[in-house]
Amino acid sequence: MSSNNRFSFVDPAKSPVFYGYVILVVGTIGIYFSIPGQTIGVSVFTDPVKDALGLSRNQFSNAYMIGTICSSLVIGRAGVWFDKYGARYVAFFAAITLSVALMLCSWSVQMSEFVKTMLNLDTWLIPFVIMAALFFVLRFSGQGVLTMASRNVIMIWFDKNRGKVNAISSVAISFGFSSSPLWVNALIEGYSWQVTWQILAVALVIFSLFILQFYKNKPEEHGLLPDGEVLEDEEESIKNPVAKQYTAKEARETRAFWMYGLILAFNSFFITGLTFHVVSVFASEGFSKDDAISIFLPASVVAVTISLIFNFLSDYLHLKLYLYLMILGGIMASVGFLFLSSSFGIPLLIGGFGVLGGFFAVLNAIVWPRFFGRTHLGAITGKVMSFLILASALAPPIFSLCFSTFGSYRLLGYLGLVFLLFLSIASIRANNPQ
Incomplete structure (x- = not known):
């Protein structure tokens, strides 16, 4: 098994349809799984979480802002990882990291109380710092890395039809994102905010295994070309020169x-x-x-x-x-x-x-x-x-x-x-x- 397909039983070269369409589906699902790290996914948790931690709305919002700004300062490094290691591993570790962050978020009250007891301090700064750190990881892995890797892997598998497949992906994501507050809120009301974050964390661990199986870095690694094209001879490659990278x-x-x-x-x-x-x-x-x-x-x-x-x-x-x-x-x-x-x-x-x-x-x-x-x-x-x-x-x-x-x-x-x-x-x- 080649290093490009390690840990996977799926061979794109043997797919009955051009494998880029499989990438289109799983990449779109990957962007959808970034919702817990997106503003639209976090906002539903704001009221119950801030109340449980004893934070005001401004304090909670500022923790979110600090975590988001810090993630923006390091997201460029994730882009370099994408080029070096490929979409499979980067998206896989992003999903695992987001899952761990969500699990820690579900224990944020216990973590806050533990630190307060250890330091013998009762101050809002402790839950504030904890949530700022957790928001940094959420935003970096979810809104940043998982979204970027999933979107980029779709674009890499297509060239001439890039706009058409992005149309399909964008519409699916729009409907998925717009409906997400409804089902996330239903989970919170039915099971509590802690359990909802834990459910999302488990779902991300399961999806990370799908990433290892189905995400493929680029078509050339599997003897394929973008859009499923086949170059028949040297003359055709001269007519269609490779773009400057x-x-x-x-x-x-x-x-x-x-x-x-x-x-x-x-x-x-x-x-x-x-x-x-x-x-x-x-x-x-x-x-x-x-x-x-x-x-x-x-x-x-x-x-x-x-x-x-x-x-x-x-x-x-x-x-x-x-x-x-x-x-x-x-x-x-x-x-x-x-x-x-x-x-x-x-x-x-x-x-x-x-x-x-x-x-x-x-x-x-x-x-x-x-x-x-x-x-x-x-x-x-x-x-x-x-x-x-x-x-x-x-x-x-x-x-x-x-x-x-x-x-x-x-x-x-x-x-x-x-x-x-x-x-x-x-x-x-x-x-x-x-």
């Missing part, structure tokens, strides 16, 4: 890397900040909680529709068009955010919210392998992931600071427009370096 350092020297990375980071910042403070944002403009929450369903419909259509079209269109459409979505959302109380404010916000989310699902997966090749994809996407995680960590406190200082969130809308104007001008020369 950029290193992470070379990628960072291109304008395209920064422009696409910054618009994706803007999406993470704006969407996370708005989602986290949505009730307060709408209340500041005279709207009810129901009005605030009602924007998510139509925005999700817009996002899924755009993701599905433009993922398919991405195999045929230039991604620079997508970059400008995403910037337009950000402008729509910022204007809607500024004029929320007007008749066109909420529709613009919903439309911009959906456009941002839809194009994020396309560009975050498609642009990096197309622009910079597959050889150093882990290091490149690891760097991008650090932008996204840092932006999502900073958004809630910056939104909160803006409101507490100025009594309104509107300054963020103006700053968003200025940033997007700069981005639209700077992106004129952000061409595909290939």
